[in-house]
Amino acid sequence: MKIGNRMRLQGTETLHQGWSRLTRGTFDYQRSDGSWQVVSRDVFDCGHGATALPYDAKRRKVILVRQFRYAAYTAGYDQSLIETPAGLLDDASPEQRIRTETEEETGYRISSVEKVFEAFMSPGAVSQKIHCYVAAYTPQDRVSDGGGLAEEGEDIEVLELDFDEAYAMIGDGRIQDGKTIMLLQYAAINLFSGPARANQVV
Ligand SMILES: Nc1nc2c(ncn2[C@@H]2O[C@H](COP(=O)(O)OP(=O)(O)O[C@H]3O[C@H](CO)[C@@H](O)[C@H](O)[C@@H]3O)[C@@H](O)[C@H]2O)c(=O)[nH]1
Numbered sequence: 609m610k611i612g613n614r615m616r617l618q619g620t621e622t623l624h625q626g627w628s629r630l631t632r633g634t635f636d637y638q639r640s641d642g643s644w645q646v647v648s649r650d651v652f653d654c655g656h657g658a659t660a661l662p663y664d665a666k667r668r669k670v671i672l673v674r675q676f677r678y679a680a681y682t683a684g685y686d687q688s689l690i691e692t693p694a695g696l697l698d699d700a701s702p703e704q705r706i707r708t709e710t711e712e713e714t715g716y717r718i719s720s721v722e723k724v725f726e727a728f729m730s731p732g733a734v735s736q737k738i739h740c741y742v743a744a745y746t747p748q749d750r751v752s753d754g755g756g757l758a759e760e761g762e763d764i765e766v767l768e769l770d771f772d773e774a775y776a777m778i779g780d781g782r783i784q785d786g787k788t789i790m791l792l793q794y795a796a797i798n799l800f801s802g803p804a805r806a807n808q809v810v
Pocket residue numbers: 627628655656657658659691694695696709736738760761762787
């Protein structure tokens with residue numbers, strides 16, 4: 609349902625403009641009971657992103673990456689975070705971006721990618737939408753060591769894991785990244801069959 613006339617923007621102010629942008633919007637919002645309320649919200653914007661879960665259904669493997677994430681560190685996560693390869697779109701299309709990023713980060717050149725969903729990961733405060741893909745790969749698709757771009761501060765470890773182990777890592781807390789959990793659950797339902805599905809909450 610469209611918000612339509614229930615939201616009237618009064619204005620926005622820029623609180624920070626750098627690599628990212630922090631803005632504050634103030635608007636009149638018509639509540640469900642018909643009354644009007646003035647609301648202010650801060651929004652963090654660093655552009656949209658794309659991510660992919662590379663999977664080898666025959667060998668029952670997936671590829672994930674591990675890297676230090678300062679934002680998670682400030683929230684008390686004192687380990688490197690395990691994630692699906694991902695990148696900001698910059699000016700590229702999501703599909704083009706995820707191919708390039710997957711190769712840079714994992715060293716695998718994926719040929720077929722399948723879009724599975726788009727998701728706002730933190731819509732209360734972050735404007736970013738992530739375009740999520742799955743991508744079949746084989747060992748022959750490896751073209752380099754991956755690892756990301758050192759000149760951009762990236763230092764990425766590539767993990768090829770048994771799918772069942774990766775799936776179990778959600779339950780025991782070794783995987784705590786939202787997009788990664790969503791894509792592994794998608795894979796359990798749609799790409800792999802067997803033990804991992806037993807844990808699936810439906
Ligand atoms: N100058 C500057 N550059 C930054 C900053 N933060 C990150 N960068 C640069 O921005 C690039 C981000 O790397 P990508 O691989 O493109 O993105 P990502 O950090 O993996 O982010 C992806 O995952 C995020 C978390 O899951 C997603 O939020 C994001 O959309 C994207 O999908 C890196 O080159 C990094 O150096 C900053 O504060 N300042």
